[in-house]
Amino acid sequence: MTREHGETDSGVADPAMVLVAHGTRNPRGVEMIAALAEAVSERVATVRVAFVDVLGPSPSEVLASMDGEAVVVPAFLASGYHVHTDVPREVAGFDGVEVTSAMGPDPALARVLALRLREAGWQPGDAVVLAAAGSSDARALHDVRRAAGLLADRVGSRVSIGYVATGEPRVADVVTQLRAAGEQRVFVASYLLAHGLFHERLAHAGADGVAAPLGLHTEIVDLLVSRYHAGASRLARVRAA
Structure with missing residues (x-):
């Protein structure tokens, strides 16, 4: 059977990706995160953006508005408080959610x-x-x-x-x-x-x-997509168990 876009080999819809960023009041920063999510969405069926500080929506708000499984990808360059505490707290209580490792170091x-x-x-x-x-x-x-x-x-x-x-x-x-x-x-x-x-x-x-911030670059998009696929694979293994 041919796999359709947005569908796993088992016929189950691909999990959505929730890209979690820190948040900033700087319009250029917000625009960059949106552009990054848009670039990732060309390779991942559904991409939503959430923030853990300064801006909303929060990861829990995004997850509550969704149906089906989700892979939460922390867009952080190091695993500190936000990755170890904020994100786990935000996803607690939601089924079918896999949190990946942070972006960095890589x-x-x-x-x-x-x-x-x-x-x-x-x-x-x-x-x-x-x-x-x-x-x-x-x-x-x-x-x-x-x-x-x-x-x-x-x-x-x-x-x-x-x-x-x-x-x-x-x-x-x-x-x-x-x-x-x-x-x-x-x-x-x-x-x-x-x-x-x-x-x-x-x-x-x-x-x-x-130097400019890391920003929108093919290598960054590839890294986020790789994190997503790793999380989706773990969800598939849990589903098949």
Whole structure:
């Protein structure tokens, strides 16, 4: 039997994807998340967007409005409080829901970070600071260190870490330290998904260039689709058990 779009091999409708983002009051950030969801929807039958902070709807509100199974994909670059606490709380009590791992760290993100750096004028030999939002969760900080290691492999040199909102050292302090150590040119890699308040702060860090956020890119779309399919496969196994 030929499989129809939006239908599993067993004839059951494909689960919907709920893309969960942080939320921002910056219109460009909101537009980017919408564009990312639209790009993913070209490869996934149904895509809905939810937010855990600042904006609505929440994941629980989206799930309550849906019929059938759903794969919740946290669009976070590190697994901190939102991934370990907010998302599980929001999906508790809903049947037929699978939550995937967060987006990062992942080699795909490192490839896009390196591209954004080159677009900002970075050249081999220039110092790099990975700018992350930060977290009080040790697991998230571990993820950021892994992301820095993956980026270092791409650019061929050490990558320092600075935080924008929570945690030390701050990005501007890292830039200052690198200059004091003799670095002639310092570039900031924005380990943020979209434009918003956090990214705007990077313009005042004193770097020679600030890369754009990860944003809409084929590698990002591929990564989200991969997370979705992994979650859908787990749902199928549960259904078949």
